[in-house]
Amino acid sequence: MIRIFTPADMDRILEIEAQAFPKSPYSRRIFMNLYRSNPTTFLVYEEGEILGYLVYTPEGYIISIAVDPRHRRKGIGTQLVREVFRNSTGEFMWVEVRETNAGAQVFYEKLGFRKKGVIPRYYWTEDAYIMVR
Numbered sequence: 001m002i003r004i005f006t007p008a009d010m011d012r013i014l015e016i017e018a019q020a021f022p023k024s025p026y027s028r029r030i031f032m033n034l035y036r037s038n039p040t041t042f043l044v045y046e047e048g049e050i051l052g053y054l055v056y057t058p059e060g061y062i063i064s065i066a067v068d069p070r071h072r073r074k075g076i077g078t079q080l081v082r083e084v085f086r087n088s089t090g091e092f093m094w095v096e097v098r099e100t101n102a103g104a105q106v107f108y109e110k111l112g113f114r115k116k117g118v119i120p121r122y123y124w125t126e127d128a129y130i131m132v133r
Contacts, residue, residue: 002080058087093132
């Protein structure tokens with residue numbers, strides 16, 4: 001089930017974030033700021049427990065997505081992104097992806113995204129691809 005995030009979900013979101021991005025996880029403060037800025041577009045995927053999340057802007061910018069590593073490749077991320085397809089108001093969607101994150105690049109390409117540009121050192125020492133659908 002996909003639903004809107006509530007602050008009671010925070011501890012589980014932080015667990016998933018730490019597992020998915022061990023080198024640079026978002027903090028509780030960042031997530032609360034994302035929630036305040038995007039209260040209806042901060043989504044969680046839940047099956048008994050929260051297994052993933054996605055935050056996007058109404059216009060279609062995917063800010064962050066993560067799925068519990070034990071539950072990847074089960075379609076959870078795809079379902080979350082398809083929810084953005086259904087609900088964003090923009091003409092296109094976009095996301096930044098680390099140049100070394102081949103798995104994420106393939107994931108987005110399968111969903112119809114294409115590389116449209118590069119942001120040098122977006123991740124401090126690493127470039128990001130801008131992927132657009």
